[in-house]
Amino acid sequence: MTPQGEGLRDRRRRETRLEIHRAALRLARKHGFDKITVDMISAESGVSPRTFFNYFPNKEAALLLGPTELPSALAAEFVAAGTASPREVLADVTRLLLREMADNSPERATMHDVFALAQTHPPIHAALLARIEGFQKSLADAVAQRMGQRPEDEMPSLIAALALTAVRTGLERWSREVPQSAENDSPIPYVERAMELLRTLSAD
Amino acid sequence: MTPQGEGLRDRRRRETRLEIHRAALRLARKHGFDKITVDMISAESGVSPRTFFNYFPNKEAALLLGPTELPSALAAEFVAAGTASPREVLADVTRLLLREMADNSPERATMHDVFALAQTHPPIHAALLARIEGFQKSLADAVAQRMGQRPEDEMPSLIAALALTAVRTGLERWSREVPQSAENDSPIPYVERAMELLRTLSAD
DNA sequence: CGCAAAGTTTGCAGAGCATGCAAGAATTGC
DNA sequence: GCAATTCTTGCATGCTCTGCAAACTTTGCG
Numbered sequence: 001m002t003p004q005g006e007g008l009r010d011r012r013r014r015e016t017r018l019e020i021h022r023a024a025l026r027l028a029r030k031h032g033f034d035k036i037t038v039d040m041i042s043a044e045s046g047v048s049p050r051t052f053f054n055y056f057p058n059k060e061a062a063l064l065l066g067p068t069e070l071p072s073a074l075a076a077e078f079v080a081a082g083t084a085s086p087r088e089v090l091a092d093v094t095r096l097l098l099r100e101m102a103d104n105s106p107e108r109a110t111m112h113d114v115f116a117l118a119q120t121h122p123p124i125h126a127a128l129l130a131r132i133e134g135f136q137k138s139l140a141d142a143v144a145q146r147m148g149q150r151p152e153d154e155m156p157s158l159i160a161a162l163a164l165t166a167v168r169t170g171l172e173r174w175s176r177e178v179p180q181s182a183e184n185d186s187p188i189p190y191v192e193r194a195m196e197l198l199r200t201l202s203a204d
Numbered sequence: 205m206t207p208q209g210e211g212l213r214d215r216r217r218r219e220t221r222l223e224i225h226r227a228a229l230r231l232a233r234k235h236g237f238d239k240i241t242v243d244m245i246s247a248e249s250g251v252s253p254r255t256f257f258n259y260f261p262n263k264e265a266a267l268l269l270g271p272t273e274l275p276s277a278l279a280a281e282f283v284a285a286g287t288a289s290p291r292e293v294l295a296d297v298t299r300l301l302l303r304e305m306a307d308n309s310p311e312r313a314t315m316h317d318v319f320a321l322a323q324t325h326p327p328i329h330a331a332l333l334a335r336i337e338g339f340q341k342s343l344a345d346a347v348a349q350r351m352g353q354r355p356e357d358e359m360p361s362l363i364a365a366l367a368l369t370a371v372r373t374g375l376e377r378w379s380r381e382v383p384q385s386a387e388n389d390s391p392i393p394y395v396e397r398a399m400e401l402l403r404t405l406s407a408d
Numbered sequence: 409c410g411c412a413a414a415g416t417t418t419g420c421a422g423a424g425c426a427t428g429c430a431a432g433a434a435t436t437g438c
Numbered sequence: 439g440c441a442a443t444t445c446t447t448g449c450a451t452g453c454t455c456t457g458c459a460a461a462c463t464t465t466g467c468g
Contacts, residue, residue, distance in 0.1 A: 202406030
């Protein structure tokens with residue numbers, strides 16, 4: 001998780017970014033996103049307001065820390081698996097996403113909070129949707145590459161959209177259902193259930 | 205389209221709203237969304253900047269005029285069709301949406317422009333996604349009601365999401381493919397194609 | 409018609425968001 | 439240890455959006 005060859009400068013930058021993110025999330029949980037300001041977040045995280053905008057393009061972005069694209073290592077591995085039928089590819093994509101979520105357990109509490117906040121705060125919801133959409137696009141690119149199609153062809157987009165719809169539906173339910181994010185509390189069963197229902201809807 | 209029992213006041217309100225919307229779209233097409241201001245839109249549409257915000261909550265919203273929910277008449281009709289299997293309901297939803305799009309031909313040029321602008325302007329894209337999400341939620345509610353399920357159950361959400369994914373994919377391709385919105389140029393074949401591919405993906 | 413109630417427009421003030429710029433501080437590589 | 443690079447910060451500025459109150463318009467009713 002912590003890159004090896006990084007110097008002091010890189011480490012500090014990563015830490016500052018995380019610090020701002022955590023401060024934003026803490027304050028948003030406490031007061032509600034619409035009641036906090038960039039000044040408050042900056043003060044809470046010990047940087048100047050101007051510096052806040054060196055790390056995040058806007059207030060919403062500070063809440064959304066995760067990757068905005070499919071990590072290229074995973075993408076490469078996925079593409080290398082070779083051509084397959086659309087249905088097989090879809091099944092592979094869902095497996096890929098589930099595995100990725102299983103690995104990223106530390107981020108779970110954050111994901112829970114962000115999804116919960118999004119339910120009640122339209123600007124966060126919009127930002128979250130845009131973020132997911134970007135991820136979906138990079139996923140669709142990987143799918144297209146694996147299927148030997150062009151990125152603008154519909155099938156890869158549809159496959160990526162289906163898979164992420166299941167993920168999103170599962171995460172939304174999880175964040176609604178489970179009020180406090182306890183230890184060892186995983187969204188994965190929820191996502192699996194959504195994927196299962198999607199399969200039912202397809203091939204019953 | 206033009207309600208009968210509306211007085212002068214209502215008519216003016218509707219006209220002003222449309223006027224602002226058209227001004228916003230015209231300017232956004234011409235200069236790009238990030239280059240225009242609320243002051244410019246207000247001037248172009250002949251109202252004060254303050255009045256702009258009486259009609260729209262923010263700059264993005266002025267571009268998105270359409271309904272934010274499934275019209276209640278359609279919802280009622282849909283629900284009345286009675287219980288059916290998930291797959292049948294999904295097929296019905298896609299039919300419903302296609303019919304609705306066929307009827308709304310006047311809005312096509314606008315839809316084309318908005319989708320095209322969204323491709324290049326992240327804030328519009330986010331606003332559009334949020335709008336679609338809201339529509340999807342109301343659609344899911346209708347589906348839930350028809351299937352005798354609760355709104356927070358997953359199946360209705362998944363059905364609504366699938367149908368709107370097809371619509372969205374079709375519209376995106378349409379707006380990318382067809383640069384100028386000519387007369388008699390319809391997105392419907394594109395949406396139908398996306399729906400067809402989705403079926404292929406399910407039951408092949 | 410005429411008048412009171414309700415709704416609409418506008419200006420003004422003010423808080424907050426976001427960006428460019430330049431000066432100063434810290435880190436890096438040599 | 440020094441020059442180059444990168445990061446932080448303050449300042450100035452423009453834009454977004456809201457609350458409030460005054461002026462104006464429409465409406466409904468006597």
